[in-house]
Amino acid sequence: LEADDFVIIEEVLADLEPAEIALLLESLPLNERARLWERVPHDVDGEVLLHVRDEVRTTLINDMEPHEIVAATAGLDTTDLAELFEDLPKQVAEDMLRSMDELQRTRLQETLAFEEDSAGRLMRTDTVSVRADVTLETVQRFLRWKSQVPDNTYLLMVVDRNGVFMGVLPLSRLVSQDPELAVADVMNTDVDSIPVTMHSRELATLFETHDLSTAPVVDEQGLLLGRIVIDDIVDVIREDSDQALMNLAGLDEEEDLFAPVISSAKRRAVWLGINLITAFLAAWVIGRFEDALEKIVALAVLMPIVASMGGIAGSQTLTLAIRGMALGQISRTNSNWLLRKEFGIAIINGILWALVVAVVAYLWFGDSRIGAIIAAALVINIVAAGIAGILIPLLLKRMGIDPALSGSVVLTTVTDVVGFMAFLGLATIFLL
Amino acid sequence: LEADDFVIIEEVLADLEPAEIALLLESLPLNERARLWERVPHDVDGEVLLHVRDEVRTTLINDMEPHEIVAATAGLDTTDLAELFEDLPKQVAEDMLRSMDELQRTRLQETLAFEEDSAGRLMRTDTVSVRADVTLETVQRFLRWKSQVPDNTYLLMVVDRNGVFMGVLPLSRLVSQDPELAVADVMNTDVDSIPVTMHSRELATLFETHDLSTAPVVDEQGLLLGRIVIDDIVDVIREDSDQALMNLAGLDEEEDLFAPVISSAKRRAVWLGINLITAFLAAWVIGRFEDALEKIVALAVLMPIVASMGGIAGSQTLTLAIRGMALGQISRTNSNWLLRKEFGIAIINGILWALVVAVVAYLWFGDSRIGAIIAAALVINIVAAGIAGILIPLLLKRMGIDPALSGSVVLTTVTDVVGFMAFLGLATIFLL
Numbered sequence: 001l002e003a004d005d006f007v008i009i010e011e012v013l014a015d016l017e018p019a020e021i022a023l024l025l026e027s028l029p030l031n032e033r034a035r036l037w038e039r040v041p042h043d044v045d046g047e048v049l050l051h052v053r054d055e056v057r058t059t060l061i062n063d064m065e066p067h068e069i070v071a072a073t074a075g076l077d078t079t080d081l082a083e084l085f086e087d088l089p090k091q092v093a094e095d096m097l098r099s100m101d102e103l104q105r106t107r108l109q110e111t112l113a114f115e116e117d118s119a120g121r122l123m124r125t126d127t128v129s130v131r132a133d134v135t136l137e138t139v140q141r142f143l144r145w146k147s148q149v150p151d152n153t154y155l156l157m158v159v160d161r162n163g164v165f166m167g168v169l170p171l172s173r174l175v176s177q178d179p180e181l182a183v184a185d186v187m188n189t190d191v192d193s194i195p196v197t198m199h200s201r202e203l204a205t206l207f208e209t210h211d212l213s214t215a216p217v218v219d220e221q222g223l224l225l226g227r228i229v230i231d232d233i234v235d236v237i238r239e240d241s242d243q244a245l246m247n248l249a250g251l252d253e254e255e256d257l258f259a260p261v262i263s264s265a266k267r268r269a270v271w272l273g274i275n276l277i278t279a280f281l282a283a284w285v286i287g288r289f290e291d292a293l294e295k296i297v298a299l300a301v302l303m304p305i306v307a308s309m310g311g312i313a314g315s316q317t318l319t320l321a322i323r324g325m326a327l328g329q330i331s332r333t334n335s336n337w338l339l340r341k342e343f344g345i346a347i348i349n350g351i352l353w354a355l356v357v358a359v360v361a362y363l364w365f366g367d368s369r370i371g372a373i374i375a376a377a378l379v380i381n382i383v384a385a386g387i388a389g390i391l392i393p394l395l396l397k398r399m400g401i402d403p404a405l406s407g408s409v410v411l412t413t414v415t416d417v418v419g420f421m422a423f424l425g426l427a428t429i430f431l432l
Numbered sequence: 433l434e435a436d437d438f439v440i441i442e443e444v445l446a447d448l449e450p451a452e453i454a455l456l457l458e459s460l461p462l463n464e465r466a467r468l469w470e471r472v473p474h475d476v477d478g479e480v481l482l483h484v485r486d487e488v489r490t491t492l493i494n495d496m497e498p499h500e501i502v503a504a505t506a507g508l509d510t511t512d513l514a515e516l517f518e519d520l521p522k523q524v525a526e527d528m529l530r531s532m533d534e535l536q537r538t539r540l541q542e543t544l545a546f547e548e549d550s551a552g553r554l555m556r557t558d559t560v561s562v563r564a565d566v567t568l569e570t571v572q573r574f575l576r577w578k579s580q581v582p583d584n585t586y587l588l589m590v591v592d593r594n595g596v597f598m599g600v601l602p603l604s605r606l607v608s609q610d611p612e613l614a615v616a617d618v619m620n621t622d623v624d625s626i627p628v629t630m631h632s633r634e635l636a637t638l639f640e641t642h643d644l645s646t647a648p649v650v651d652e653q654g655l656l657l658g659r660i661v662i663d664d665i666v667d668v669i670r671e672d673s674d675q676a677l678m679n680l681a682g683l684d685e686e687e688d689l690f691a692p693v694i695s696s697a698k699r700r701a702v703w704l705g706i707n708l709i710t711a712f713l714a715a716w717v718i719g720r721f722e723d724a725l726e727k728i729v730a731l732a733v734l735m736p737i738v739a740s741m742g743g744i745a746g747s748q749t750l751t752l753a754i755r756g757m758a759l760g761q762i763s764r765t766n767s768n769w770l771l772r773k774e775f776g777i778a779i780i781n782g783i784l785w786a787l788v789v790a791v792v793a794y795l796w797f798g799d800s801r802i803g804a805i806i807a808a809a810l811v812i813n814i815v816a817a818g819i820a821g822i823l824i825p826l827l828l829k830r831m832g833i834d835p836a837l838s839g840s841v842v843l844t845t846v847t848d849v850v851g852f853m854a855f856l857g858l859a860t861i862f863l864l
Contacts, residue, residue, distance in 0.1 A: 251751060276788065
C-alpha cells in the first residue's frame with residue numbers, strides 16, 4: 001500500500017456498506033487489517049465492529065484508543081452496544097458507562113442482565129405500539145406526529161392499557177384497510193409472543209417455520225418488552241449452521257482465518273491432542289496382535305482399509321444424525337426406527353464392499369482365508385459404525401455434550417478399535 | 433395408530449402451520465408418513481409440499497392421486513408452483529397445465545424458463561408498484577382501493593411510466609411522512625436492483641450484508657419484474673449451509689433421514705466406493721514396505737498414528753478454507769499469506785505432537801530410533817496436510833469442482849499416502 005493508494009482506498013470505503021467493510025477486514029492478514037481499519041470512516045466504525053466476527057473484533061478493538069472506541073459506539077442502539085460491550089477492555093467499558101446518560105446506562109445494564117443468546121439480548125426496544133380500540137386513522141395520525149419510524153418496522157405492536165401484548169398490525173394492512181376501522185378489527189392475534197428467555201436457536205426455527213418478519217418479546221406477565229426482527233435472525237441462522245460445520249472439525253466457529261499463527265496453533269493443538277489419544281488407543285489395540293502381524297505381513301498392509309471404511313460409513317450416519325437432531329427430526333420415538341434403518345444400510349453396504357475387498361485381497365496375496373477374514377471384519381466394522389453413528393450423538397446429547405463437537409472423535413475411536421480388533425482378532429483365531 | 437387416535441391427530445394437525453406439518457412428516461418412517469399425510473387437511477396440502485425437502489416431497493406425491501395433486505396446487509402462486517412442478521410425474525404435470533387458465537399457464541412457463549436457483553425462480557410477481565410523481569396521499573388511496581396487499585409487503589416499488597425500477601418506498605415511511613409529499617421526496621433510491629439471472633447464493637449474501645427485507649428484480653433494461661422477500665432468502669441460507677455440512681460427509685443435502693433402506697444404501701455406497709480406492713492406494717503404499725514391516729513389527733503398530741494425525745490436521749485446515757471460500761474471504765491475493773500461515777501452524781503443532789509421540793514410542797518399544805523416525809514422519813505429514821488443506825480446495829474450485837464435496841477424499845488420500853510413505857520410508861532407510 002503506497003501513500004497514493006490511500007486516497008483511492010478511502011473513496012472505495014466510503015461506498016461500501018459496513019457489512020462489506022467487515023468482510024474486507026476479515027479477509028486481510030493482521031498488519032494490513034490494522035492499516036485498513038485506520039482508513040475506515042469513523043462514523044461507521046461502530047457498525048463495522050458489529051458485523052465482524054468476535055475474534056476479528058478483538059483484533060480491531062486492540063488497535064483503537066479508548067476515546068475512539070467510546071466515540072465509535074456512541075451512535076449504536078442498546079442491543080448492539082450490549083453485543084460489543086463484553087468484548088471491550090475493562091477500562092474502556094468503564095469509561096463508556098461513565099460517558100452515557102442515566103437512561104442509556106440503565107437500558108444497557110438491563111439488556112446485559114439477559115443471558116447471552118436469549119431473546120432479551122437480541123430484541124430491539126424501538127418498538128412502535130398502538131392500542132386496539134383506536135381507528136387506523138388515529139394510528140396514522142400518531143405515526144405522522146412521531147414522523148420517525150425505523151425502516152425495518154414491518155408491523156406495529158398492539159397492546160392493552162397496561163402494555164400487555166394483544167396482537168400485531170402489519171403496515172400492509174394499515175395502509176390498505178378502511179381508515180374508519182378499529183385496530184382490533186384489522187389486527188392479527190394469531191401470533192406467538194416470545195418469552196424473553198427463549199434461546200436464539202429456537203427463535204430461528206420459529207421464524208423459519210412461521211415465515212415471520214417480526215416477533216413480539218414479552219415478559220412472564222405478557223408485557224411487551226421489545227421486538228425481534230428477521231434481519232437479526234438471519235445472522236443467528238448463519239452462525240448456527242457455521243457452528244455445526246466448524247465443530248465437526250474441532251474448530252471454534254469464531255476462528256479468524258487470519259489470526260496470528262501462535263494463537264491459531266494453540267487452539268487447534270487441543271483437538272490434535274484429543275485425537276492423539278484415540279490414535280494411541282488404536283495403536284495399543286494393534287499392539288495386542290503383534291504375533292499375528294509378525295507372521296503375516298499382509299495383515300499390516302490391509303488393516304487400514306477396515307478402519308478407514310468404518311470411519312467413512314460412520315461419519316455419514318453421524319452427520320445425518322447431527323443434522324436431524326438440529327432440525328428436530330429425531331426424537332426418542334423414532335430413534336429405534338432409525339437405528340434399524342442404519343443397521344440395514346450397513347449390512348447392505350458392508351456386504352457389498354466386503355465382497356469387493358475380499359476379491360482384491362485374494363488376488364493380491366493369493367490367500368482366500370485372508371479375503372474371507374477381511375470381508376468379515378469389514379461387515380462387522382461398518383455395522384458397528386452405523387449403530388455408533390446414531391447412538392453416539394443421542395448419548396452425548398443426553399449427557400449435555402454437543403454432539404457436533406465431540407461426536408467425530410468418539411466415533412473414530414469406535415471404528416478404529418472395532419476395525420483393528422475384528423480384523424486382527426479374526427486373523428489370530430483362524431490363521432495362526 | 434388406532435382408529436380413535438385419528439380424531440386427535442386431525443385436531444392437532446388443524447392447529448399446526450404447514451411448515452410444522454412438513455417437519456412432522458419428515459420425522460416419520462415411510463409407512464407412518466403416508467398414513468399421516470392422508471390426514472393432513474387438504475387445503476394446506478400444497479403449502480406442506482412446498483415446505484418439505486425434495487426427497488420427502490417425492491414420497492408424498494407418489495401417495496397422491498393425480499386429481500388430488502392438481503387440487504392441492506390450485507391455490508399456490510406461480511413461484512411456488514414452479515418449485516413443485518418439476519417434481520411432478522409427467523402425466524400429472526400435463527393434467528395440471530390443462531386445468532390452468534391461459535394467464536396462469538403463461539406465467540408458469542415464463543417462470544420455468546428461468547434457471548433453477550436464479551432470482552427469476554425465487555421472485556414473486558405480486559409486487560405493488562407506484563409512480564414517483566404522485567403524493568403519498570394518492571398512494572394511500574390507491575392501496576385502500578386495492579384493499580388486498582400481501583402481508584409480507586414491507587415496501588412498495590417505485591417505477592417510471594415505462595415500468596423501469598427507480599427506488600423503493602418503505603411502508604414505514606409511507607405511514608409516517610407528510611401525505612402531501614411526493615413519492616420521489618420520500619423514496620429510497622440507494623437500492624441495488626437484482627438482475628433476474630443472479631444466483632440465489634449471491635442473493636443471500638446481498639440480503640445479509642445490506643440487511644434487506646425485499647429486493648427488486650429487474651431485466652436487462654431495468655424493467656421491474658418482481659420482488660424477492662427475505663422469507664424466501666432464509667430458506668436459501670439454511671439450505672446452503674446444510675449443503676456444505678452434508679457434502680463434507682459425501683451426502684446429498686436432500687437426503688431423507690427416513691428414506692427406504694435400499695435407496696439410502698445405494699446413495700451412500702458410491703461414497704464408500706470412492707473412499708475404498710483411497711484406502712487401497714494407502715494399502716498399496718504400505719505394501720511397498722513389506723520388508724520393513726516384517727522385520728520391525730512396531731512399525732505396523734505405530735503407522736496409523738502418523739496417518740490419522742495428518743488427517744485431523746488437514747481436515748481442520750480444509751474446513752476453514754471451504755468456509756472462507758464460501759464467505760468470500762479467500763481470494764488469489766491472500767491465498768499465499770494463508771498458505772504461509774498454515775505452514776507455520778503445521779510446523780508448531782507438528783513439532784509439539786511429534787515430541788510427545790516420540791517419547792511415548794521410545795518408552796513403549798525402547799528404541800530411540802523409532803521415536804526419532806515417527807517424530808520426523810509426523811512433522812512431514814502434518815505440514816503436508818496443512819498445505820494440502822489450502823491448495824486442494826483452491827485447485828478443485830479452479831477446476832470447477834465443489835471443494836466441499838470432494839475435498840475430504842482428496843485430502844485423506846494425500847495424508848494417508850504421505851504419512852505411510854514418510855514413516856515406513858524413513859524406517860527402511862535408517863533402521864534396516
